Amino acid sequence: MIVARTIEEIKGIVASSCVTIGNFDGVHQGHQKLIGTVRDKARALGLLSVVVTFDPHPLRVLTGKPTMPFITQTRQKLELIAALGVELTLVLEFTRDMAALTPEEFVVRYLLQGLSMRELVIGYDYAMGKGRKGNHELLKALGEKYGYNTQRLDPVIIEDAVVSSTRIRDLVQAGEVWEARPLLGRFHQLCAPVEHGQDRGGKLLGFPTANLHIEEQLTPKPGVYALWAELDGELIPAVANIGFNPTFGNTAMSVEAHLLDFRGDLYGRELKIHFVQRIRAERKFDSLDALKARIADDVALARQILAMPEASPPRPLTPGERIVTCGG
Numbered sequence: 120m121i122v123a124r125t126i127e128e129i130k131g132i133v134a135s136s137c138v139t140i141g142n143f144d145g146v147h148q149g150h151q152k153l154i155g156t157v158r159d160k161a162r163a164l165g166l167l168s169v170v171v172t173f174d175p176h177p178l179r180v181l182t183g184k185p186t187m188p189f190i191t192q193t194r195q196k197l198e199l200i201a202a203l204g205v206e207l208t209l210v211l212e213f214t215r216d217m218a219a220l221t222p223e224e225f226v227v228r229y230l231l232q233g234l235s236m237r238e239l240v241i242g243y244d245y246a247m248g249k250g251r252k253g254n255h256e257l258l259k260a261l262g263e264k265y266g267y268n269t270q271r272l273d274p275v276i277i278e279d280a281v282v283s284s285t286r287i288r289d290l291v292q293a294g295e296v297w298e299a300r301p302l303l304g305r306f307h308q309l310c311a312p313v314e315h316g317q318d319r320g321g322k323l324l325g326f327p328t329a330n331l332h333i334e335e336q337l338t339p340k341p342g343v344y345a346l347w348a349e350l351d352g353e354l355i356p357a358v359a360n361i362g363f364n365p366t367f368g369n370t371a372m373s374v375e376a377h378l379l380d381f382r383g384d385l386y387g388r389e390l391k392i393h394f395v396q397r398i399r400a401e402r403k404f405d406s407l408d409a410l411k412a413r414i415a416d417d418v419a420l421a422r423q424i425l426a427m428p429e430a431s432p433p434r435p436l437t438p439g440e441r442i443v444t445c446g447g
Contacts, residue, residue, distance in 0.1 A: 222253025294340030
């Protein structure tokens with residue numbers, strides 16, 4: 120998949136396209152339906168399949184305040200979109216000037232002049248432009264004026280409720296990562312470099328851990344989790360503790376993963392962790408021996424959980440799904 124960040128980067132190379140547009144936080148089942156429809160329609164009509172998204176998230180620009188953590192960071196989002204077989208993703212810088220554009224101005228400047236759009240696919244509740252006036256009715260009318268077709272998809276319903284980023288975020292923050300999986304169509308993931316921690320895991324407890332440097336990512340509720348750790352495309356069973364290590368009286372939250380049956384230096388390397396199931400809440404133990412015994416139990420339970428067919432490891436990206444920056 121090619122990634123471009125400005126219309127100028129792809130000027131003259133897009134003959135005609137099928138487009139969907141949105142923030143796509145989480146690239147969940149609803150987003151996957153949208154993107155898959157664009158992919159299939161583009162192939163059937165001989166068009167270029169295009170996803171248009173934004174960075175930073177419009178909420179951060181419009182409110183000027185810190186926002187809730189997003190389910191996926193931009194790089195994660197692009198990897199997940201690439202895995203769906205899209206040919207081009209345009210990541211536009213969202214600014215207040217862009218927010219001031221009318222829907223018609225945005226459609227003409229970016230989608231028609233920039234992408235030669237012939238087909239537009241939107242979600243059931245999508246609205247764009249100043250005042251969010253660019254709803255399905257207006258976009259359809261603009262299509263009749265400028266010569267493109269508009270298709271609106273119905274929402275994806277799972278367990279009697281619409282799949283949404285808000286619903287997924289609430290589940291993850293409640294520690295219900297197993298329940299979030301069917302909505303995401305995958306396990307919730309974090310991706311971060313491994314940094315030096317207190318080094319208690321190996322020296323004091325006999326369970327060496329990778330301390331992850333997490334910034335602005337949606338972290339599950341404190342507790343112990345069974346998960347898959349992904350290192351350079353290899354999936355390794357693991358168990359992780361999220362929280363404050365109350366036995367040691369820490370004041371800062373940490374994310375520490377113990378990779379089962381792994382030997383090697385992880386410092387400075389990037390680790391992606393896929394949360395499968397919460398094992399228990401974090402608690403304070405009376406002694407190191409009690410903590411060590413409980414960690415051993417956690418490891419044994421994590422092995423049982425990860426051996427279940429429903430907990431099969433995710434599929435890493437194939438070389439054919441790699442991301443190529445436009446012009447590079």
